[in-house]
Amino acid sequence: MRAIVYNKYGPADVLKLTEVEKPVPGDNHVLVKIHAASLNYGNLVLLKGEPFLARFAFGLLKPKYSIPGGDIAGQVEAIGKDVKQFQLGDEVFGDLSLCGWAGFAEYVSVPENALALKPANLSFEEAAAVPMAGVTALQSLRDKGNIQTGQKVLINGASGGVGTFAVQIAKAFGAEVTGVCSTRNLDILESIGADHCLDYTKESFTDKPEGYDLILGVNGSHPLSDYKRTLNPNGIFVHVGGSGSQMFQAMALGPLISMIGSKKMSSFLQRANQQDLIFMKELVESGKVKPVIDKCFELSEVPDAFRYFEEGHAQGKVVITI
Incomplete structure (x- = not known):
């Protein structure tokens, strides 16, 4: 599969689009075919390794997680034998920041509690902007x-x-x-x-x-x-x-x-939480909240997306179409 990979901290130039092995879901994991992802401040921290204290969580000398990307939206392609919450074909969205990141790729295998069913009234791009x-x-x-x-x-x-x-x-x-x-x-x-x-x-x-x-x-x-x-x-x-x-x-x-x-x-520091993700789904489906998207980039354009995001003038969210 295609993925954005990096092996050292630095500017957006260290991000490379390459072929990597497609993941296989474990017993309690869900394999998601990713349709969209989005950028957050945490992605910049992972890219640059700054502030330095963050490296104690993300890798002291080099990145602990080689594929960045936290927010995703996509479709369930396979499930482990112990998965209870999802079925093949379910449209889901989630935050991968507590389970290895890896959202800037065509597929990801994640624990089921990192996901929730996608809001029915949103596109994949809109859903990826939410988590x-x-x-x-x-x-x-x-x-x-x-x-x-x-x-x-x-x-x-x-x-x-x-x-x-x-x-x-x-x-x-x-x-x-x-x-x-x-x-x-x-x-x-x-x-x-x-x-x-x-x-x-x-x-x-x-x-x-x-x-x-x-x-x-x-x-x-x-x-x-x-x-x-x-x-x-x-x-x-x-x-x-x-x-x-x-x-x-x-x-x-x-x-x-x-x-x-x-x-x-x-x-305050956010912590991924499935119940809060479901709460956001309900707010969106009720019409009380809608994501605001500034700009969409292709997977091959992730370095450009980072440069744009880093300027600090995005009106709403910056989204990656996979």
Whole structure:
């Protein structure tokens, strides 16, 4: 089968399209013929081995996983004898980040609990855009942010992969949502139901008199003090992504700030979870959430997809058609 393979950390140039052996499913594994995959920030971490601490999980001197790619959507081609949840021909989607990655290929063999049935109202490309970004948004809002109906929620970095899901999920939970983005992305936020849209090239959320009960920092370089000042009493800030300095502040200073006041500051890392994947499937099928896709690339164009993604201006998700 064809797959994107790399054997050293570096820029997108280290990624090569090559022929590798087609996997054979084990007793509790599912063989999926992959129709589409998508890019996430975690793919960049695996490619570059940065930040360096990530290498303790992904390989200290060279990549532990030779085929990148976490999010997939495809069709079940074979199943192991102990598989209970799926049958031949089922259309599925999933997050492979806890079971060896390997999504940028024509086939993958994965444990059945990494998958769920694909939302019936989505194409394979649309379904591949959902797992990691959608579950990240869900877990950060619901589990870390304790989102409640009627709350005022701010999503900073609202037009990217996680951000577009976060806006819609927060609306589905009954929140009043303000999204922060650049001028070119205002139409996207309006189309996915944001109540208020702030163009950061013209105004800052820190200048607004109103406060927020929950802030999701998906992107940006604001210091923690800006978020703290903008939170309402008992408000919660959740750092999902942004500059390195912002990440350090959230991890090092967040717990201290949370101890001495009513405002809570925390950082968050998504963890793949089948039940949350099923929850996202239900949100999508109910019409409350839809993936926003910026651009699709072919499998042979994965290096170009990485270069485009790394520019940081994607409007929604970048998808790979296999």
